Each structure stands twice: as structure tokens, then as C-alpha cells.
Amino acid sequence: MEIAFYILSGMAVxxxxxxxxxxxxxxxxxxxxxxxxxxxxxxxxLSAEFLGLVQTLVxxxxxxxxxxFLIMLTENLFEERQVAFFQRxxxxxxxxxxxxxxxxxxxxxxxxxxxxxxxSIAEIGRLLMTDYLIPFEVVSLLLLVALIGAIVIARxxxx
Amino acid sequence: xxxxxxxxKLIGVIENLLQHCKDSWLPGWLLTLGIMxxxxxxxxxxxxxxxxxxxxxxxxxxxxIQDRLGPMRTGPYGILxxxxxxxxxxxxxxxxxxxxxxxxxxxxxxIVFAPAVMAYVAISWSPKIRVADIxxxxxxxxxxxxxxxxxxxxxxxxxxxxxxLLGGMRSAAQIISYEIALLLSVIGVIMIASSxxxxxxxSSQKNCWYIAYQPLGFLLFLVSALAETNRAPFDxxxxxxxxxxxxxxxxxxxxxxxxxxxxxxxxxxxxxxxxTLFLGGWQAVPGLPIIFPPIVWFLIKTxxxxxxxxxxxxxxxxxxxxxxxxxxxxxxxxxxFLNIGVTGLVMAIK
Numbered sequence: 317m318e319i320a321f322y323i324l325s326g327m328a329v330x331x332x333x334x335x336x337x338x339x340x341x342x343x344x345x346x347x348x349x350x351x352x353x354x355x356x357x358x359x360x361x362l363s364a365e366f367l368g369l370v371q372t373l374v375x376x377x378x379x380x381x382x383x384x385f386l387i388m389l390t391e392n393l394f395e396e397r398q399v400a401f402f403q404r405x406x407x408x409x410x411x412x413x414x415x416x417x418x419x420x421x422x423x424x425x426x427x428x429x430x431x432x433x434x435x436s437i438a439e440i441g442r443l444l445m446t447d448y449l450i451p452f453e454v455v456s457l458l459l460l461v462a463l464i465g466a467i468v469i470a471r472x473x474x475x
Numbered sequence: 476x477x478x479x480x481x482x483x484k485l486i487g488v489i490e491n492l493l494q495h496c497k498d499s500w501l502p503g504w505l506l507t508l509g510i511m512x513x514x515x516x517x518x519x520x521x522x523x524x525x526x527x528x529x530x531x532x533x534x535x536x537x538x539x540i541q542d543r544l545g546p547m548r549t550g551p552y553g554i555l556x557x558x559x560x561x562x563x564x565x566x567x568x569x570x571x572x573x574x575x576x577x578x579x580x581x582x583x584x585x586i587v588f589a590p591a592v593m594a595y596v597a598i599s600w601s602p603k604i605r606v607a608d609i610x611x612x613x614x615x616x617x618x619x620x621x622x623x624x625x626x627x628x629x630x631x632x633x634x635x636x637x638x639x640l641l642g643g644m645r646s647a648a649q650i651i652s653y654e655i656a657l658l659l660s661v662i663g664v665i666m667i668a669s670s671x672x673x674x675x676x677x678s679s680q681k682n683c684w685y686i687a688y689q690p691l692g693f694l695l696f697l698v699s700a701l702a703e704t705n706r707a708p709f710d711x712x713x714x715x716x717x718x719x720x721x722x723x724x725x726x727x728x729x730x731x732x733x734x735x736x737x738x739x740x741x742x743x744x745x746x747x748x749x750x751t752l753f754l755g756g757w758q759a760v761p762g763l764p765i766i767f768p769p770i771v772w773f774l775i776k777t778x779x780x781x782x783x784x785x786x787x788x789x790x791x792x793x794x795x796x797x798x799x800x801x802x803x804x805x806x807x808x809x810x811x812f813l814n815i816g817v818t819g820l821v822m823a824i825k
Contacts, residue, residue, distance in 0.1 A: 376621060384625075
């Protein structure tokens with residue numbers, strides 16, 4: 317159990333470093349897929365099977381495929397990516413900021429170990445349709461807005 | 476020989492053996508690892524033999540549909556043809572194009588093949604024969620299936636060949652569109668069975684198969700599964716006349732064979748899933764006396780579905796790219812929603 321956790325975490329961290337350091341975009345995306353996969357495996361290890369499987373299905377089956385698709389459509393495929401200096405600086409700055417926020421949340425929030433509750437898909441479905449119905453709908457609306465926005469932007473370029 | 480007919484006895488022998496191992500000096504993790512390796516070898520062996528048989532069957536079925544004889548020279552009635560093909564592929568030179576991305580070119584066939592092997596773990600072959608009883612079995616199989624596509628696109632890209640790249644891109648567009656239709660088509664079944672566990676879904680079909688409750692779902696599943704496994708009439712990913720070989724144009728020898736194994740492994744998985752969800756799984760046909768063991772029923776039904784898939788391939792012409800997208804987004808997905816709505820309505824009234 318613990319060994320598996322360390323192996324998977326190591327995989328996740330290594331892939332994450334590869335994602336940002338690889339020059340070749342397609343290889344970077346492959347590393348991103350490996351990152352998603354190891355995180356999904358971590359979820360399953362923590363007995364959140366549903367989350368792990370949906371993570372695989374949505375992120376690798378959907379998001380990664382879309383990334384590859386877009387890169388193949390837009391980028392010059394066999395050239396290595398160029399990263400400008402200011403991009404690096406802003407990138408590092410933002411990551412440090414995000415990391416600081418996470419650390420402060422981890423420090424403030426006392427993490428109590430929740431007794432093993434019902435993580436079954438039936439329970440998740442019930443909660444989504446009762447207690448968390450409004451947040452759930454708001455999130456769906458947000459996705460819909462993003463989708464429409466993308467279509468509007470794409471349309472404008474055509475004209 | 477008797478063991479093969481009475482699967483219960485065979486399982487008893489294996490259980491005894493495992494118990495014996497547990498009592499002996501072997502540490503627990505080594506035993507688990509050993510079992511995993513043995514199971515993986517069995518699955519890969521099954522996939523290899525299954526592919527040999529299916530390729531031969533495909534050739535014979537296509538030949539009879541087109542009023543030909545098919546392979547006749549290798550062995551009696553040509554039954555050794557695919558064995559000869561496999562031997563040929565083993566001996567061929569493994570070529571990597573000069574401008575190819577070597578690492579990804581090497582990894583792609585593995586990324587296609589490994590998830591196909593993973594999916595076999597969840598299949599319920601008979602009441603007692605299954606590798607793992609996964610509570611979210613359907614979701615697991617779909618998740619494993621979604622990994623394989625990645626390999627096809629990467630193969631198309633890494634070959635540094637325009638035909639391969641076009642094949643890979645078509646594959647991405649196709650899989651994204653049809654995955655939604657495929658997932659929507661099984662939700663009706665999941666609603667009626669109120670479970671994602673393949674075992675529970677099979678046992679809840681004791682009296683009536685779900686094809687009777689979900690005829691629309693069955694049709695949607697079959698069409699989307701054809702598209703997801705890149706089978707004709709949806710094989711624009713490797714349309715020979717337009718793309719030479721599609722994503723595997725540059726592949727030769729065993730890497731090419733890996734793509735083939737992966738494809739036929741996926742066809743078997745799709746058919747097995749179809750049998751499990753809509754045709755009662757390993758249960759005998761209601762009304763008929765149970766003559767065969769459950770695993771034989773399961774295989775009979777699965778191979779019947781595979782036959783239908785082959786029949787479709789050699790009967791219908793290939794769809795065009797624009798037709799392909801229209802079919803999924805304008806017909807299959809709305810029909811999938813309709814199916815879910817009607818199923819929910821009927822369940823609420825009941």
C-alpha cells in the first residue's frame with residue numbers, strides 16, 4: 317500500500333516535471349497523460365474508484381485527445397517549441413503563487429480523517445441531485461458558457 | 476479432459492492450489508505478483524489465439540459474402556493461413572522511418588495494445604470465471620478503452636508521414652464524437668439494472684434480456700462500438716484508397732502485428748460487452764434447457780456478435796468524413812438522450 321503510494325507519487329512528480337521541461341510538445345502531452353494516469357491510480361489506491369475511472373475517461377480519453385488534436389491542427393509539428401523569457405518568468409511566478417496558496421490552505425485547514433463512508437456511485441449521484449444540486453448546475457452552466465464562448469471566437473475568425 | 480467440460484471442478488483445483496501456496500512459505504505479495512503474471516499471460520495468449528482465429532474468420536466470411544473461396548492453400552481448407560502470416564510478420568525487418576520520433580514511434584503500439592489487455596480483466600466469463608469483480612466494471616472497460624486511442628494518434632504523428640498523420644487526426648475526431656454516443660447508449664441498461672457491476676447486470680437479466688427493454692440502446696451501442704473499434708463502415712481512419720494504411724502506414728513486423736492484435740482484442744471486448752449488457756451474458760437462452768456450461772454460452776453469443784460485425788463490414792460501403800460526424804452528432808447522440816429520457820419516464824411511471 318505505502319510502496320504503491322510512493323511509486324505512483326514518484327511517477328506523478330516525474331511526469332509533471334517532464335511536462336514543463338520537454339521541448340517537444342507532443343512528448344510533453346504524453347507526459348501529461350502519464351501524470352493524469354498516475355493521479356487516477358492514486359485515487360483508486362485511496363478507494364475513490366469512481367473518481368479515478370472518471371479521471372481517466374475524461375482527462376485522458378477527452379482532454380488529452382483534444383490537446384493532441386489542436387496541436388496537430390495549429391502547431392508546426394516537427395519544430396521544437398520556443399519559450400520566451402518573459403513567459404518563463406510569469407510561469408514560474410504564477411506557479412510559486414499557486415504553491416503558496418496551497419501550502420497556506422494545508423496549514424490552516426485541520427485535516428481530520430473521515431471515517432470510511434459510503435463512496436459508492438449511488439451515494440455520489442444522490443448527493444449531486446439533492447444537497448449539491450445548485451453548485452452542480454452552476455458548474456454545468458459555466459462549462460456551457462465556455463463552450464459557447466469558444467464557438468463565438470471561432471466563428472468570428474471565419475468572417 | 477473432463478476438467479475442461481466441468482469448469483466448476485477446474486476452479487476447485489485452482490482454488491486448492493492457491494490455498495496450498497498460501498499455507499506454504501511464499502510471502503503474500505510474491506503470490507499476488509505470481510497470480511497477476513499468470514493471468515496476464517493467459518489473457519495475452521487468449522488475445523493472440525483469438526486474433527489468429529478472427530483474421531481467418533474475417534477472410535472466410537468476406538470470401539463467402541463476395542462469392543469467393545478465400546485462402547485455400549495453406550493447410551486443409553486454408554486454416555493455417557493466419558499462422559503463416561504471423562510467422563511472416565515475426566521474421567520481417569523492423570523499420571523505423573528516418574524522421575520519425577523514435578521514442579513515441581516505439582511506444583505507440585504498446586499504448587494501443589496494453590489497455591486492450593487491461594479491459595479483459597473486468598469481463599465476467601461465467602458465474603465463477605472472472606479475474607476481478609470490479610464494482611464499476613462498465614466504467615473500467617470504457618476508461619481502458621479510451622487509453623488506446625491515444626496510441627493511434629501518437630502512431631500517426633510519430634511516423635512523420637502525412638498519410639499517417641491524417642489517419643491519426645481522423646481517429647481523434649471520430650473517437651471523441653462516438654465515445655459520447657457509446658456512453659449514452661449504455662446508460663439505459665445501467666438505469667434498469669441500477670448497477671455498474673457487470674455481474675449484477677447479467678444476473679438481473681435472468682428473466683428477460685435487456686435487448687427487449689432497450690432495442691434502441693442496443694442499436695446505438697452496436698453502431699458506436701463499430702466506430703470506436705475503427706471497423707468498417709467507420710474505418711476512415713485507415714481508408715486504404717485515401718490514406719494507404721492510415722496511422723500504421725509506416726509500421727512493419729511485430730509493431731504492425733501489435734496494432735492488429737489490439738484491434739481484434741478491442742473487437743472482442745466490444746462484442747463481449749454487447750453480450751453482457753444486452754444479451755444476458757453467460758446465461759442460457761431463456762426457455763432452452765441448459766446444455767452448455769455458462770462460458771460456452773458466453774462465447775457463442777460473443778462470436779455471434781462478432782459475426783454480425785464482420786457481416787456489416789463486408790456489406791456496407793465506407794462512410795465519408797462529413798457523414799461520419801453528422802451521424803454521431805445529429806442522430807446517435809440525440810437518440811441516446813431520447814432513449815435515456817424514455818427509459819426514465821417508464822421507470823418513473825412503474
